[in-house]
Structure formats: C-alpha cells, structure tokens
Amino acid sequence: MEVINATFMDMVGTYYYNEPSPPAPYRPIHPDSVNNEIETVIELTIELDGERNEPKDSLTKANELELERNSLINEFNKFDWEKYRQDSVEWQTLLSNPKKDRRNIILNVYDSLVIPNLDLTTRLTEKGFRANIQLEDSWSQLVIKLVRSDLRSEHLNFKNLTNVGHYQLRRMNFESTENDRMVASLTFSRVVFNQDRTKVCYYYREHCGPNCGYGYLVFVERTDGTWKLKIKHQLWIS
Known part of the structure; x- marks a missing residue:
C-alpha cells in the first residue's frame, strides 16, 4: 500500500x-491529396429480402467515383478557409490554456x-x-x-x-x-x-x-x- x-x-x-480537449476544426481534404485517395470500393453480391443485388459493372463504379470526386472538389473550393484559420487559432489557444x-x-x-x-x-x-x-x-x-x-x-x-x-x-x-x-x-x-x-x-x-x-x-x-x-x-x- x-x-x-x-x-x-x-x-x-x-x-x-x-476539461476534455475540443475536437480540431473541420477542414475538407482535396480528393487528389495523397492523404485522402478515393479507394476502390469492393462490391459484394448479397441477398436481401429474397432479392439479389448484383455487383456493379466497372463503368458504373467509375461514374460513381467521379461524382464523389466532383462533390469533394466542390466542397473544397467553397470552404471558408479564413474562418478555418480563425477557428484553428482559437483551438490552439484552448489547448495551450485548458479549462479546469x-x-x-x-x-x-x-x-x-x-x-x-x-x-x-x-x-x-x-x-x-x-x-x-x-x-x-x-x-x-x-x-x-x-x-x-x-x-x-x-x-x-x-x-x-x-x-x-x-x-x-x-x-x-x-x-x-x-x-x-x-x-x-x-x-x-x-x-x-x-x-x-x-x-x-x-x-x-x-x-x-x-x-x-x-x-x-x-x-x-x-x-x-x-x-x-x-x-x-x-x-x-x-
């Protein structure tokens, strides 16, 4: 003892x-960044309520990935980066001076x-x-x-x-x-x-x-x- x-x-x-540290401010990542590559989705044949969902063909999957990429680029370009910088400064200040x-x-x-x-x-x-x-x-x-x-x-x-x-x-x-x-x-x-x-x-x-x-x-x-x-x-x- x-x-x-x-x-x-x-x-x-x-x-x-x-107090628990607040989460870091959100920021989007460009889809072409090496840190956020769009990974190929593996489609599996599954059966739900008696219906079979067949795997999507490669063209369909490619189109869906392109739509996802365009959506991410649009979000990236419209993001308020100035507000993100201000929020980041406030966040770092909270981390340096945590509240009891x-x-x-x-x-x-x-x-x-x-x-x-x-x-x-x-x-x-x-x-x-x-x-x-x-x-x-x-x-x-x-x-x-x-x-x-x-x-x-x-x-x-x-x-x-x-x-x-x-x-x-x-x-x-x-x-x-x-x-x-x-x-x-x-x-x-x-x-x-x-x-x-x-x-x-x-x-x-x-x-x-x-x-x-x-x-x-x-x-x-x-x-x-x-x-x-x-x-x-x-x-x-x-």
Missing part, C-alpha cells in the same frame, strides 16, 4: 484535471491486486532486459517474481490511498451523476520486493476509453526512507 500510494500520482498524472474541470473527477479502481498475465519472454533475457527496460539485471528478478504462477490476487482497499490529488476513487460499478466525470479505470498488481526490501516492481493498467489504455511495468526504489519512482516501462498502448 505504501508503494502504490507513493507512486499513484506518478502513474495517473494531472491530465484529467482539465469543476466536476468530481472520478477514477474507478479495481478492488483486487491482480497477477498480470504477461508474456515477457523477450524482455527478460539478459540482453533484452537491458535494451528494453534499461535497468540493471537485479531488477529483472523482480519481474520474474511478479509473473510467477504461485502468487495470488489480494484485496485492495483503495480507500486507504491518500496520495490521490484531486481525484475521487470509486468502485468499478459506481453510478455517476451529472456532477461526476468518470475519466479512467485503474488496475494494480501485487507489489513484489527484493530481499532487502529496497526495490519493488508492480504492473499498472489504465483504461480511459474504448480505444484508450496503457499498461506499464513500474519500478520503484526506496531512497532515504521514501519510495520513489525509478522508471515506468510501457508494455502496451491502445
């Missing part, structure tokens, strides 16, 4: 304190310290560990200990965490209100120690949306009686 508490804000950070979110900033925390199911074969060789994680070999023994199959998950009483900044921690099935903003779900693994209890390692997982998440190996060292983050090694990102 001391280790997780000491490094909690190192892992979560303060990014979520701000005044709602309750909620982090959902899984109430068990899990055992991570990780394939770290290439990272745990002598050469692989130094190249990937850039720590001395003594730290690799902690990772091996972390993924041992005989360890079991344990209950995490996250209410005892005090170093959580302005966040509010809630259970996974917490029902929010309009005054709450649920920003991410956190999972922590068991924390493993070296023999003299000066070095530790744990796994941290954060899900911030359907296609947003991270997984880290976290290495922490006790210095002058205090647990301090040594390095966090990203294993995956979504």
Whole structure:
C-alpha cells in the first residue's frame, strides 16, 4: 500500500484535471491529396429480402467515383478557409490554456491486486532486459517474481490511498451523476520486493476509453526512507 500510494500520482498524472480537449476544426481534404485517395470500393453480391443485388459493372463504379470526386472538389473550393484559420487559432489557444474541470473527477479502481498475465519472454533475457527496460539485471528478478504462477490476487482497499490529488476513487460499478466525470479505470498488481526490501516492481493498467489504455511495468526504489519512482516501462498502448 505504501508503494502504490507513493507512486499513484506518478502513474495517473494531472491530465484529467482539465476539461476534455475540443475536437480540431473541420477542414475538407482535396480528393487528389495523397492523404485522402478515393479507394476502390469492393462490391459484394448479397441477398436481401429474397432479392439479389448484383455487383456493379466497372463503368458504373467509375461514374460513381467521379461524382464523389466532383462533390469533394466542390466542397473544397467553397470552404471558408479564413474562418478555418480563425477557428484553428482559437483551438490552439484552448489547448495551450485548458479549462479546469469543476466536476468530481472520478477514477474507478479495481478492488483486487491482480497477477498480470504477461508474456515477457523477450524482455527478460539478459540482453533484452537491458535494451528494453534499461535497468540493471537485479531488477529483472523482480519481474520474474511478479509473473510467477504461485502468487495470488489480494484485496485492495483503495480507500486507504491518500496520495490521490484531486481525484475521487470509486468502485468499478459506481453510478455517476451529472456532477461526476468518470475519466479512467485503474488496475494494480501485487507489489513484489527484493530481499532487502529496497526495490519493488508492480504492473499498472489504465483504461480511459474504448480505444484508450496503457499498461506499464513500474519500478520503484526506496531512497532515504521514501519510495520513489525509478522508471515506468510501457508494455502496451491502445
């Protein structure tokens, strides 16, 4: 608990304190741009309500693509580029000076310290560990200990965490209100120690949306009686 508490804000950070960033101003892309080539549509023969829709012939498809291209060019030429430049300046200003979110900033925390199911074969060789994680070999023994199959998950009483900044921690099935903003779900693994209890390692997982998440190996060292983050090694990102 001391280790997780000491490094909690190192892992979560303060990014979520701000309101979500607004989307970038819309701008059309010229259809002849290399960034927006009109891709050939693959037509499949399908059957709907007993009727067969035959694939379109190449001339029909070519005409449809030409109509689509002309429509995109027309949109591109009529676009208000001056307004787009003004909107872009305002957008960049908002990104540089984000507004603080005044709602309750909620982090959902899984109430068990899990055992991570990780394939770290290439990272745990002598050469692989130094190249990937850039720590001395003594730290690799902690990772091996972390993924041992005989360890079991344990209950995490996250209410005892005090170093959580302005966040509010809630259970996974917490029902929010309009005054709450649920920003991410956190999972922590068991924390493993070296023999003299000066070095530790744990796994941290954060899900911030359907296609947003991270997984880290976290290495922490006790210095002058205090647990301090040594390095966090990203294993995956979504």
